[in-house]
Amino acid sequence: MGSQDILNFVFIGASFALYIGIAIWARAGSTKEFYVAGGGVHPIANGMATAADWMSAASFISLAGIISFIGRDGAAYLMGWTGGYVMLAMLLAPYLRKFGKFTVPDFVGDRYYSNFARVIAVICTIIISFTYVAGQMRGVGIVFSRFLHVDINTGVVLGMAIVFFYAVLGGMKGITYTQVAQYVVLILAFTVPALFLSFQITGHILPQTGLGATLDSGQSLLATIDGLSTELGFKEYTNGNKTTLDMFFLTAALMCGTAGLPHVIVRFFTVPRVKDARSSAGWALMFIAILYTAVPGVAAFGKYNLINTVNGADNKGTAYAAMPEWFKNWEDAGLIGWNDYNGDGKVQYAAGNAFEGKGKPAFAGSADDETARGEFGQRLVSNAFAESKPVNGAPFANEVYVDRDIMVLANPEIASLPGWVVALVAAGAVAAALSTAAGLLLVISTAIAHDLVKKTINPNITEKQELMYARLAAIVAICIAGYFGINPPGFVAIVVALAFGLAASSFFPAIIMGIFMKRMNKEGAVAGMIVGLTSTMAYIIYFKFMGGTKDEMFMGISPEGFGTVGMILNFITAFIVSSMTPPPPAEIQAIVEDIRIPRGAGEAHAH
Amino acid sequence: MSLTPEKAQAYWKENIRIILSYLAVWFVVSYGCGILFIEQLNSIPFFGFELGFWFAQQGSIFVFCGLIIAYAISMNKLDEKYDVHE
Known part of the structure; x- marks a missing residue:
């Protein structure tokens, strides 16, 4: 074992010991502690926990990589995944906190006085959360296999065991305080190498200003990257490829999806008062912005390096x-592949796919298999082209596949940063994946134990039984998530589009109308949710699974952005149907009046 | 709660007005500066960035943070004015 391996073990091991210690300290004794941490979390602590909950393996590991490869258009993710908090703070969080229940299906079911609406909400919650959690477990597996040299599957099982421990034992209370610790670990792990990188390349300490810096050559960093990109046949980094309309719809779908994600919304049930829900959203976004405003810099430095x-x-x-x-x-680790097309023994990187199919390498043998290596010791690839030509005027053909996920993980090594920084990044990536996985698993177990068993199937169970169901559901959910982590469906990127699309086209409109339109009744809301859901799912499935082509897209809107269209359809359907059906009963209208006034939120209550 | 229906109505109206004015800013910086008018703004240099690019990748996020803080402060004042704070 090298000294770097020991450092990795120490950093990841120490962070795990910390999480387990917190879990034991914050065990949950009641359903209220299990679901909403007793409703007494300080807004700053909740802001940190929300930030860790929200920033997943995708934010930590993939986002900078995505921007590195697609350039300016990556802004849709940056603005979409932060701008949603503005809507959350102003349109959802305060009123849902005043409503004072445990879950999103609780609100949908009670406000629309319909168990049918509740069940639709439960199904959406479960689909959204499972699609999301599979990617987290995979992220843990990648980090473990690369930094601890264990098999990816062993890594996934280890991750499952840790989450199992504190999510099942501690519920929301355990998760909240663990997430506060995980936030600290992940933000240090992201910013420390970002500061180093920025200083190395630009002389600016902050990556936020480093991105706009002028290099020693007298040219700005961005112009230099633009120049390099054009030379190699790539599109200019600071120019967009997507149409304005597509960018608009994609950003809107990600924003509304963010505001409608059940594991984010539920975090605002844990604070004591309505005003805390508002300020907590502000704290959460500030904690998130520390990472998100550093991401564009890290993306550009990574590309340049x-x-x-x-x-x-x-x-x-x-x-x-x-x-x-x-x-x-x-x-x-399988995330880089090289084939020496021109036979010069040199690695060359330019535009164009290096390998057949989707461009990812299919290795001839495992990394330990010496017979599956070429003359330079490189891993042989079985899907290399017969020959490969330069594209878009590049000086040579592309010979190398670089997975976008390694941008953040490999950055400290690419920049030759000290070993402890490398180990810190590994611990941070695991923290980001585990904190999000735990939040999602809790939402799944709550949806099953509380919304399905207690509220729909058997209202007579005691609190103790409900808590037992919640823990059982969490165990089952962890096992299913682990299964998807070990056998990843080949569509992790697609399911993320699905999760945001579903949240934007179902929950977001239903909740907004439930708060802001007293007249909205169950017929309208249910019809709207069904239309929004089915149209969005059909569009995504058609273009992602059934081979729909670009020319067939509705006004050129990509499947990731279609949630916005589904949302508009949801609103329109709901308006029309509700105007033709009777208004909601007086007691429901009284509830709407009540949630609009902050006073009297008290603690989140059960019944 | 001793809030008369008229006062509750007035509180809600002011609440909506506050939300709409902040969301207008939110819309302008993200969808306006970052997407719809990005090319026009890109002709303006801003600390080494093109202004439209900066809004799209960084500026809008800073503004979002400021908006939520300002909103929380405005709402606390409104709650006290109508005596509905906790």
């Missing part, structure tokens, strides 16, 4: 034998 390291100072490629350690490590 990657091109320079791989293609070398003379922009002709670097001999495989001379490639730094990280390149081979990530090749062993």
Whole structure:
């Protein structure tokens, strides 16, 4: 074991010991503690927990990578995943807190006086949360396999065991305080290397200003990357490829989806008062913004470093034998692949797919299999093209596949940062994945134990039984999530589109109308949810699974952005249907009046 | 609660007005500056950035933070004015 491996073990091990310690300290004794942490969490602590809950493996590991590869259009994710909090703070959180129940299906079921609406909400909650949690477990597996040299599957099982421990034992209370610790770990793990990188490349300490810095060459960093990109046949980094309309709809779908995600909404049930729900959303966004405003810088530094390291100072490629350690490590982890098309023994990176199919390498053998290696010691790839030509005027054909997920994880190694920074990043990525997984698992177990068993199937169970059902549901959910982590459905990226699309087209309109339109009745809300859901699902499934082509897209809107259209359809259907059906009963209208006034929120109550 | 229906109505109206004015700013910085008018704004240099690009990738996030804080403060004042605070 090398000294780096020992550091990785120490950092990840210490962070786990911390989480378990907190879980034991914050055990849940009642359903209220299990579901909403007793409703007494300080707004700043809740803001941190919300930030950790929200920032998943996707935010920590993938976001900078996505922006690195798609450039300016990545702004849809940056604005979408933060702008949603503005809506959450102003349109949802305070009123849902005043309503004072445990879950989103609780609100939908009670406000629309219909168990049918409640069950639709439960189903949406479960689909959204499962699709999301599978990606988290996978993230844990990748980090473990790369940094602890265990098998990806062993890594997933380890991650499951940890989450099991504090989610099942501690419920929302355990999760909340663990998430506060996880926030601290993940934000340090993201910002420390970002500061180092920014200083190395631009001389600015803050990546936020480093992105706009001028390099020693006298040219700005962004202009330099634009120049390198064009030279290699890529699109300019600071120019958009998506149409304005598509950007608009994608950003809106991500914003409304964020505001409608059940595991985010439920966090605002844990604070004591309505005013705390508002300020807590502000704290959450500030804690999130520390990472999100550093991401564009990290993305650009990563791109700049990657091109320079791989293609070398003379922009002709670097001999495989001379490639730094990280390149081979990530090749062993399967996230980098190389095929020497021009036979010069050098690695060259340019536009175009390096391999057949989706461009990802299919390795001839496992990383330990010496016979599956080529003359330079590289892993052989079975889906290389017969020959490969340069595209878009690049000086050479692309020979290398770089998975976008390694941008953040490999950054400290690419920049030759000290070993403890590498270990810190590994611990941070695990914290980001585990904190989100725990929040999602809690939402699933609550939806089953509280909304399905207690409120729909058998209202007579005692609190103790309900708590037992909740823990059982959490155990089952962890096992299913683990299964998806070990056997990832080939569509993790797609399911994320699905999760946001569903949240935007079902929950978001139903909750908004429930608060702001006293006249909205169950017929309208149910019809709206069904239309929004089915249209969005059909569109995503058609274009993602059934081979729909770009020309067939409705006004050129990508499936990821279609949630916005589904949401508009939901609103329209709900208006029309509710205007033709009787208004909701007087006691429901009184509830709406009541949630609009902050006083008297008290603690989240059960019945 | 000793809030008369008229006062509750007035409180809700002011609440909506506050929300709409903040959401207008939210819309302008994100959808306006970051998407619809990004090309026009990009002709303006801003600390080494093109202004539209900066709004899309960083500026809008800073404004979002400010908006929620300002909203929380405005609402606390409104709650006290109508005596509905906790």
